[in-house]
Amino acid sequence: MPEIQSSLLERARALAVPGRRHVLGITGPPGAGKSTLAGQLTDALGPLAALVPMDGFHLAGAELRRLGRAHRKGAPDTFDPHGYAALLTRLRTPEPGVTVYAPAFDRSLEEAIAGSVPVPPGIPLVVTEGNYLLHDDGPWARIRPLLDEVWYLEPDPAVRVRRLIDRHVRHGRDRAGAERWVRGSDELNAELVARRKNRADLVVPID
Template sequence: MDPSIEQLADRARGLAHRGGRHLLGIAGPPGAGKSTLAAELVSRLGSGRAVLVPMDGHHLAQAELERLGRARRKGAPDTFDAAGYVALLTRLRSPEAGTAVYAPAFDRTLEEPVAGSIPVAPDVPLVVTEGNYLLHDEGPWSRVRALLDEVWYLELPDAVRVPRLVDRHVRFGKDRAYAERWVRDSDERNARLVARGRHRAHLTVLMGPGP
């Protein structure tokens, strides 16, 4: 479907109003607009009603990727601490009174995860999480979907998504030629893998080209 941001915010607000803690996942290929949409939803719900916890906080550190020989495939499923992400979602599903959960973030300038960056208070009714592999069905990733009350899959035409992805890499310091190679050889391999889980989503959102 092609809902408006207002309709999506209303749907997210409905989850927040059910009582207790609910988790909303936003999945899709690299460059589809996951982080932008997730941040907009949290902003519209307002402070204290929703918090954003990105999957990317569970990237393995660059030094570990180099030790494993996986630095050239950063962003592939095995370059994350998937079991750690599952453990975090499990804690978030069952908040303890008086106890905040601290989630990691990902600093795109440093290209590194940063632990303990995002506090999630126990009385926040909605946690929004976004990332490539929320619908992936291999290894620890296969446990993610069951921990989420809803998962939305974002689609954006490749003719818009791929140049946007290249531009994002350039904006964060990569040479354009290098960024184009990285998108072709790494990001798009990941995108094809992500697309395999599309049918497992509760809702498919057709994204517009945006600005």
């Protein structure tokens, strides 16, 4: 992804009001650049922002195998939306003197790691990113009302697919296996995510 757009940074900065807590969501299909933009924003805002990824609520590999869902990891029912909603609720209403610890997702292990992301109570902006922030099926419907704004990233589809394949290869899949996974599981999820684009506050085209 190119350098962060100044208009996006200023829009995020307007949410980082000291003494208040806002939550900004960044969503889009797999490979859209969500984690990149979220990281750019929080790096630029420094002590005003913290990054909390939705991917920390992936179900563990052992649980996915028990449920028979490991072959489509990344689909909505391979996450814990109830836990994610509970965390966002805590983050929206920070307790004085209480640091909230959020999970993160380690791509080298393909597992979520609890207690990885500290969010002190004085940080005014939490940025969260993930595929299903606008999803409104079942427990996922609880997520959108907990977010002050949601931005939907819309990259060129061919670039996005190529980026996804390369990412899977970097994390251990052979290229043929990466292409099969992307054309199957990832693209099914991308179609599902795209159906909820109209619920976003801002659609961001990505060159």
